[in-house]
Amino acid sequence: MAISINIKELCFQYGSETVLENISLFIKPKSFISIIGPNGSGKSTLIKNISAVLRPSGGVIELGEQNVQNMSSRDIARNMAVVPQEGAVEFRFTVQDIVLMGRSPHLRRFQTESLEDYRIAKRTMELTDTWKLKDRFVNELSGGERQRVIIARALTQEPKIILLDEPTAFLDIQHQIEILELLERLNREDGLTVVAVLHDINLAARFSKYILLLKEGRIIAEGTPEQVITQENIKQAYEIEIIINKNPFSGTPYIIPLKVSREQKIIQNSRIHVVCGGGTGTAIIQKLMEEGYQLSTGVLNVGDSDWEISKLFDIEMVEEAPFVGISEEMYQKNLKFIENSDKIILSGIPLGFGNLKNLQAVEYALEKGKKVFFIKQYEQFQQFDYTKGVGSDIINRLEKKGAVPCRTIHELIDKIN
């Protein structure tokens, strides 16, 4: 039988400090909800209120039809299991002992575990890959192993709802994915409701059906991963800039955090024009933004990741339609940009007939007497020149005419400054 969680206008205060403010949320049976948000946003406190460890200062949390505050711990435990953030056990219980404790809400005071209880425990240990640890002492396990044992114990309660507070914090990448896949499977196949605090936004986006984004005790966004994981929301919650891609395997939003904030101040006098493309300029643009240069970029195809970051930082740019070569019109516009700049940078773009015009533009800059720097790291690619040598010839010519080769971005920045 499925059971819902209904949070109505929940408020919570530690002393005079408000931690949660007016949280309302209906968690349908069989949901998979992730709660994300920066540190101190109230994620764990929300979990503790739902699990009745804390008593709300205002509002009500209902499990099914009942207020959790009026339910016995035993009744709650039969419906809802909790995997707390830190599960250190200092006592020498075996893994099997610990997992079997998950049966306690179903046992009477003097009842010992039956064969059936053992079978349930065995199954959850197998699911969580802990069966092989069953005779080990829990205080001698690694953090990740212990976490899986705690999850096995929670599942042994045979709950309808499982609450997890950063369940993957101690886990290596393999077990992170394994545990989340397990939860996803239990959610899909057995209809287990999963409510998890996750701090990895990408994992949250990949595994959950619904995401709740908290900041300073309030919900600032909720909905499907696509609805919640937006540049605006993440910026508002975490105060960082991100680029959103699609996870190529799951099709879910995938964020790449950037370093600088959009409100970077311009503190350098010289204007720099960056000729880039295909993501080769992303790091250069970020670095130069940090240094406080006034930038322009081009020519970039719409949708290119260098185009995305230029858009994000409101950098002036010469844009071309996606997936076509550079038109004469844009080439001329690019030359104008170059004329207006003091220094020109050519990132290590692969050379193709589509962007030869960009190289020619750089050559034009040299002829105009502009200082040109370029990233010379083509050796690292198997093949970078798709122009049967035409592009390479231009590169060589640029160097002869005085373009400054730089091996790394650090070297580039040093030389520019």
Place this chain on the structure above:
Amino acid sequence: MDSLILQKRKRQFIYGSLFLILFMTIVVTATMGTANIKVLESLKIVIHQIPLLGDIVDISAVQKNYVVIIQSVRLPRIMLSVLVGIGLSISGVTFQGMLKNPMADPFIIGISSGAALGATIGIVLRLQWAILGISSISIFAFFGALGTTFLVYNLARIKAKVPVTTLLLAGIAVGQFLTAIMSFMMVAFSGDMHRIIFWTLGSFSTKSWTQVKMIFIPVLLGWGLLRFYAKDLNAMLLGEESAQHLGIEVERIKKILLALNAFIVAMVVSVSGIIGFVGLIIPHIVRLMVGPDHRILIPAAGLVGGIFMLMADTIARIIIAPMEIPVGIITALFGGPFFIFLLRRKKNSLL
């Protein structure tokens, strides 16, 4: 499943051997002392004392005065020390588990100071009356102990909860305060200092069946009731929040366990004085032997505590006979090094 049966067998073996050891210790220690009683004679007399079994052995061949010595002098003392050992050990186990603190013992929240102050008042007032054979000093100690627990509990309480840290701190503060009063009284009434010191060191000398009858039911009943809460204590070892998530009403269980322990310890202390070390060390030793599972730990610790206390008292009684040493000295003198020996051998597995 095999492990289920194996576990059950293991438990039965542990209980069986401990019972046998306890019984043999009773029989052997009953022979020790000035009268030259043989082990076989002692065995007959002891079995004869057991209800229902008594009639199957014939003690007519045993010297009458031996029967009297064992029946009315040694056996009450033996039974009393066993019961006190049980009471202190199971209470130590519970406090350590409930407070998740390896330093905890039955006296951690000030019970000993309360009892000692009560006894001191009784001694200083030179009260001679007794109720049902129980001396006024015992009665004062009992109420001193219970009253202290009550006071500490209420000081530590924050709304409906009793956080472990506040409980420990309140216990220490109240304990120190009461000890200060007791020390002051010892100075003020220096003529009674000797008796007060002897009382606080604990002793089973001059005790009779009266005291045994008095604590027999409370200790055994308390033992059974504590075993009732073994699973809750196991879960509480994982932390109070985790225990709650497993369906345990943590605050309620804490209150029940506190009350139960206060009662057992107050009873025990009122007849024996303050015997230290047993309630701290025996739980650790037994945990090293059988693991932290309270379902085995509580019965086993009781039995080991009884055996240990009986041995300690026998040493106290005979080592410089006819003089007697307070048994509290023996428990620390022998228990301390033994525990350190175990600790060194199994360094990382204390808990």
